[in-house]
């Protein structure tokens with residue numbers, strides 16, 4: 001059963017459950033650079049890994065921090081930016097993307113509100129490539145956490161993924177629910193939206209969604225992705241049109 005019905009925002013307004021989705025097919029940095037501070041928006045995203053861009057590791061590190069800072073600069077004080085990032089191992093070293101996000105946040109005067117660990121493999125699993133877990137980090141300039149409304153720090157699984165670099169649907173639900181229940185945001189933006197998992201979950205939970213993606217094929221998929229949020233089962237893809 002899909003949870004697509006009306007809901008109330010924190011300011012008491014009803015929403016229809018048929019929220020809007022816009023996907024821009026272009027470079028996210030250029031798009032972000034043109035944006036004003038977003039009123040009523042929060043961001044949930046996964047910045048591209050070094051393997052997805054044509055850069056050497058040092059250049060990518062600097063680009064990653066600049067890009068995260070640019071994104072944070074557009075988030076209003078009553079919104080948040082959530083980053084879902086999986087670390088990488090290179091030449092015998094561990095590249096900590098949580099640290100890179102934190103550098104951007106400090107540059108922009110944003111505080112870390114929470115840091116969750118999302119298991120990509122069951123605890124105890126040895127992985128030889130990417131780590132078995134991902135960071136889920138939430139930053140804000142003005143929002144602060146009410147400890148009485150705390151949520152789990154460790155997510156036991158990331159959930160169904162539409163492709164190998166997707167944010168799992170369970171992680172999307174945790175992030176979008178937090179935004180919905182703890183901010184005044186009516187729209188979620190994902191400037192590196194891939195195939196649109198964040199956008200589809202935002203819509204399913206009654207928020208509007210804006211995505212940006214360089215790949216035309218992924219843009220088409222991001223416009224069409226629909227998810228179901230059954231009450232007693234994990235979130236799942238409802239209709240995935242490969243277009």
Ligand SMILES: C[S@@+](CC[C@H](N)C(=O)[O-])C[C@H]1O[C@@H](n2cnc3c(N)ncnc32)[C@H](O)[C@@H]1O
Pocket residue numbers: 026027028029045046047048049052053165166167168191192193194195196197198212213214215218
């Ligand atoms: C880590 S993936 C995000 C996956 C997404 N969260 C999902 O669930 O499908 C990063 C995405 O950023 C896109 N990308 C890379 N460079 C970009 C750029 N400069 N502007 C916009 N999108 C870009 C890639 O094509 C890729 O789909």
